[in-house]
Amino acid sequence: MSIQRRRFLATVGAGGTIGLAGCAALSRDGGTDGSDPGVSGETLTLTTTTSTYDTGLLDELNAPFQDRYGVTVDAIEQGTGAALETGRNGDSDVVMVHARSLEDEFVEEGYGVNRRDLMFNDFVVVGGSDDPASVAGTDDVTAAVTAIAESESTFVSRGDNSGTYAKELEIWDEAGVGDGDFGEWYMEAGQGMGEVLVQADQQGGYTLADRGTYLSMRDEIDLEIHVDGPIEGGPELLRNPYGIVAVNPAVHDNVNYDLAMAYIGYVTSLEGQEIIESYTVEGEQLFFPEAIAEEPNFRQYVPDGWDGSNGDE
Structure with a gap:
């Protein structure tokens, strides 16, 4: 059964209150006491994935924030791994990515603080209409990639340190297909995602893409969705959640932590989540908000598997 497009609270509950907290310190007219917050003219450096950049979502999302505070958001387009590495080096203030295991590592190592769930979409396997591996319509993505490998049909991989590539490797592993099974067809x-879709189109091959980037480029390429993700009833393995995390000022005192937290507060607030939900390309919704829900997910604040124990038991 396909995921229903989520509707978040019309009135902000506990989850929304947390989401708005970052904005409280930097109000439209000044600080909470009416004073000048002193951020006008500053620049927030955001490292983010190619998918959020290529789809045009960031332009829509960042404009109100920039107008409100008189600041500039400098969005740097990188794969998830590179975006997190930029944060590790103290060269960005906030990171928006989509690989929870890498985000957890970033937080556990002390480089990131105050991670929040932001939104989700899903991955899809796309390819030409000729479909040489005969995978169209399958609801088993591991069977699909196995068929692609066995038929030695062209597959174009991101081949970078991105969240999409991490998901691709996870799928190959689940299918029991390893590096040793890859030939010239791979x-x-x-x-980035946009360039890979173009290459897959030119090579007549398959690739794994996030739904948002594919939909935003659909009219420019001759590729079809052959294996759907959970948004359209496909396997949960293809779910694609996004998170946002501030770079830790205790590690890099040069980062603009206050502005980073204001930005996190904004994008996870009711206003930011509504912009995400309403953003479409040719009538297609690309991302689904996840920061505000009737039942807040408190596990989002800590790395996966953390149980709060201090090892003294």
Whole structure:
């Protein structure tokens, strides 16, 4: 059964209150006591995935924030791994990515603080209409990639340290297909999602793409969705959640932590979540808000598997 497009609270409950907290310190007219927050003219450096950048979502999301505070959001387009590495080096203030295991590692190592769930979409397997591996319509993505490998049909991989590539490797592993099974049919592009879709189109091959980038480029390429993700009833393995995390000022005192937290507060607030939900390309919703819910997910604040024990038991 397909995921129903989520509707979040019309009135902000406990989860929304947390989401708005970052904005409280930097109000439209000044600080909470009416004073000048002193951020006008500053720049917030955001490292983010190629999928959020290529789809045009960031332009829509960032404009109200920039107007409100008189600041500039400098969005740097990188794969998830590179975006997190930029944060590790103290060269960005806030990171928006989609690989929870890498985000948890970033937080556990002390480089990131105050991680929040932001939104989700899903991954899809796309390819040409000729479909040489005959995978169209299957609801088993591991069977689909196995068929692609066995038929030696062209597959264009991101081949970079991105969240999409991490998901692709997870799928190959689940299918029991390893590096040793890859031949000339497997092409590592080392490029962003948009470029990989173009290459897959040119090569007549398959690729794994996030739904948002595919939909935003659908009219420019001759590729079809052959294996759907959970938004359209496909396997949960293809779910694609996004998170946002501030770079830790205790590690890098040069980061603009106050502005980063204001931005996190904004994008996870009712206003930011409504912008995410309403953003469409040719009538198609690309991302689904996840920060505000009737039952807040408190596990989002800590790395996966953390149980709060201090090891003294």
